[in-house]
Amino acid sequence: MLTVSDLVVAYPNGRVAVDGVSLQVGAGETLGLVGESGSGKSTTARAIVGLAPVRSGAIAVDGVDVVGARGERARRLRQTVQLVFQNPLLSLNPRMTIGQTVREAVGCAPPSPGLVAAAEAERLLGLVGLPPGVSDRYPHQFSGGQLQRVALARALAVRPQLLILDEVTAALDVSIQATVLNLIRRLQRELGLALLYISHDLSVVRYMASSVAVMRAGAIVESGPTQALYDAPEHPYTQALLAAIPTLDRAVAS
């Protein structure tokens, strides 16, 4: 589904944000991309969808090279890959109702016979678990968890095959996080989505991803099947990330 090889992203000021990253996500699979602020994981995501300047390397989506895609090729890329961000309040237009937002995205999908945008938007909002009748409300009238559902509905409107989820639960309460994670997994099962799941939280990634890549300072320092990597982390950085997760067990033991 997605193959990234030796990706280098450098900004005009010469700063290299991603330095030789390779990764793969198979159809219907989930790769967890883990690292801290500034490690380059979000930049990698942005490069995949053409939002960051690629200096060298290759990115193939469904076998098609997408680096520097323009016109029809870029349109097809956006229909195949969708990105959901951490803060839905910033990524949703505050002056559009959520119905308008999702309808607009439906209009960007390849036309499908008999599809009515308004009805499709309603269906999508239902699919992500929002109650009926909310489509004429504005983003500020929703809680953070609900807004993240709206952002997911919008991303799904073009019927993508790969979702890139960039810290989508980092701003949510743990109780809300659990419901959003369950929703993402259900959507993945039902729609056969491939996921690139980006997070700094290894406990969440373990739950979401079948394999994991750990990034630091623009490079992948360790990767492998989730269980193996968690059972025997080799890189000190992975070990530090694992040790930093607050758990209830640790508390009871101490």
Added chain:
Amino acid sequence: MTGPVLEAEGLTVHISTPAGELPLVRDVSLRVEPGDFVGIVGESGSGKTLTTRALSGLLPPGARMEASALRFAGEDLLTLPRRRRDSLLGTRLAMVFQDPSSSLNPARRIGSQMVEAVVAHERLPRRKARELAATRLEQVRIDRPAQRLRQRPHELSGGQRQRVMIAMGLMGNPALIIADEPTTALDVTVQDEVMTLLRTLNREQGVAVLMVSHNIALLSQVCNRIVVMYAGRVVESGPAAAVVGRPGHPYAEALMAVVPDLGMEAGRELPTIAGAPPDALAPPPGCAFAPRCPLAVERCAERPPLVALGAGHAAACWRAEERSC
């Protein structure tokens, strides 16, 4: 100092809205003893942040508080004249907020922000205050403190900014640090650093800490007491080990179940808390958690009082006693 650092009884906070006055915090009683590390846990909207704002005299406009008692550092905050109260809170109470980049002034140098409170409240000469600021930065393990004082917030990382906030709080020799989700905006390893710093200040210098978080796992690692809030009320409080090990309230138990755990089988459905917190405009008459509670019985239509379950451990649930034995 003898007696509790902070003691609040019957604290209620009303917010005025177009629909009338809403009591968003109701009848909260709280005690922080010297050397305590107390955690308040609850979901967004549970009133935990508003409670700390009321305690620290930082309520937003439109909010009004009442309490039957409110004492801090041996003084009665309800009767203390305004100026003395501000001066007391400005020096003996340190606040650490969730987002250090929005609580520091981006246009001013770290040094001038750090010395502001002690210059205003303690009339410390500016030069002495800057020396103190450098010492405090060193104490929170910021390297090259003298140079940092001349920098502006954007030149520091998120973790460094949070440590600057803590150092700023230490300027006035605080008896209590109130930290509201101090690590939510930070990476896990930086979170670890900030928590270690708070714990060190607590253990080695005896500064009491009152910390608010939505993550009970995080609190359970540092706190000796935990207070669980739901829909503006305290539903459970007690020694951390008791609340975590033998929770009396089903909500406390639910909050623990939703934390993703490395020991949990991957790929299983994560436990969630069914439903949503009640509408503040129309809270249910009885136990506010009853509509979401798997253990709810008929009696829950009546609001349960806090009942003692053990030494300093109490929960507001009709079934707490039967569950804890």
